[in-house]
Amino acid sequence: MITLFPELLESFLAAGVIGRAVKENKVSVRLINPRDFTSDKHRTVDDRPFGGGPGMVMKAEPLIAAIQAAKVALPKARTVYLSPQGAPLKQQMVRELCEVFDTDGIVLIAGRYEGIDERVITEFVDTEISIGDFVLSGGEVAAMVVIDAVSRLIPGVLGHPLSAAEDSFGEDGLLDHPHYTRPEVLGQNAVPAVLTSGDHEAIARWRRKMALARTQERRSDLLAKARLTAADKLVLKQLNEAQNRNKSE
Numbered sequence: 001m002i003t004l005f006p007e008l009l010e011s012f013l014a015a016g017v018i019g020r021a022v023k024e025n026k027v028s029v030r031l032i033n034p035r036d037f038t039s040d041k042h043r044t045v046d047d048r049p050f051g052g053g054p055g056m057v058m059k060a061e062p063l064i065a066a067i068q069a070a071k072v073a074l075p076k077a078r079t080v081y082l083s084p085q086g087a088p089l090k091q092q093m094v095r096e097l098c099e100v101f102d103t104d105g106i107v108l109i110a111g112r113y114e115g116i117d118e119r120v121i122t123e124f125v126d127t128e129i130s131i132g133d134f135v136l137s138g139g140e141v142a143a144m145v146v147i148d149a150v151s152r153l154i155p156g157v158l159g160h161p162l163s164a165a166e167d168s169f170g171e172d173g174l175l176d177h178p179h180y181t182r183p184e185v186l187g188q189n190a191v192p193a194v195l196t197s198g199d200h201e202a203i204a205r206w207r208r209k210m211a212l213a214r215t216q217e218r219r220s221d222l223l224a225k226a227r228l229t230a231a232d233k234l235v236l237k238q239l240n241e242a243q244n245r246n247k248s249e
């Protein structure tokens with residue numbers, strides 16, 4: 001990863017499941033600072049924008065030198081630039097990046113200031129990715145999102161091997177169902193009875209129904225692409241009918 005602030009990544013790469021994956025060499029992240037590829041006295045990595053205007057632009061040469069250093073270690077790597085102008089990140093692309101990471105490696109570029117010189121993008125970037133429609137103060141947090149999402153798909157990184165596939169946006173493209181743990185009664189709220197019934201088929205049906213209901217209520221855009229069984233479609237129809245009954249009351 002190319003960044004002017006490598007220290008931002010250190011606790012992230014040391015903590016939790018990512019930390020363990022790094023320790024066990026399932027994930028390896030090398031941090032390369034363009035400032036280490038400057039040759040002037042002030043180690044300059046930014047400059048004023050051609051055409052004028054406020055703010056600064058990341059200079060091309062130190063950034064290119066940093067990318068080339070990364071490419072010496074990973075000659076076949078995919079170069080990814082994180083910016084609001086990129087293609088929206090989806091779980092499908094995370095799965096693809098996990099494959100690329102495994103076979104060729106990935107060079108992540110985190111920008112700072114108002115952006116990087118456009119010629120670095122045209123000449124060195126293979127894929128420009130956005131994690132959402134907002135502006136950050138730099139690409140590092142977005143790069144951490146990519147590292148996190150990709151790492152948890154690597155075999156053995158998550159404790160429970162089924163979790164990665166079963167979570168929200170697993171294979172079926174639905175939101176996750178609600179989760180509960182002890183105590184069974186919390187203030188006024190008891191855990192849904194089905195979860196303590198011991199009836200594992202009923203539990204699976206309830207969870208699927210909750211996943212469908214939440215996806216329909218909160219993200220109906222996801223339902224169009226979701227992998228739905230005939231039983232799922234029946235559940236959605238029943239949920240709609242129940243909703244319409246409530247409306248007409």
Ligand code: 9WO
Nearest residue numbers: 082083084111114115130131135136138139142
């Ligand atoms: C600054 C800015 C100011 C006014 C209008 C638009 C603007 N865009 C930017 C901008 O992109 N600043 C960047 C800071 C330069 C590149 C790195 N930075 C960044 C990356 N901010 N937000 C991201 C980002 C990356 C991936 N997904 C969402 C946001």
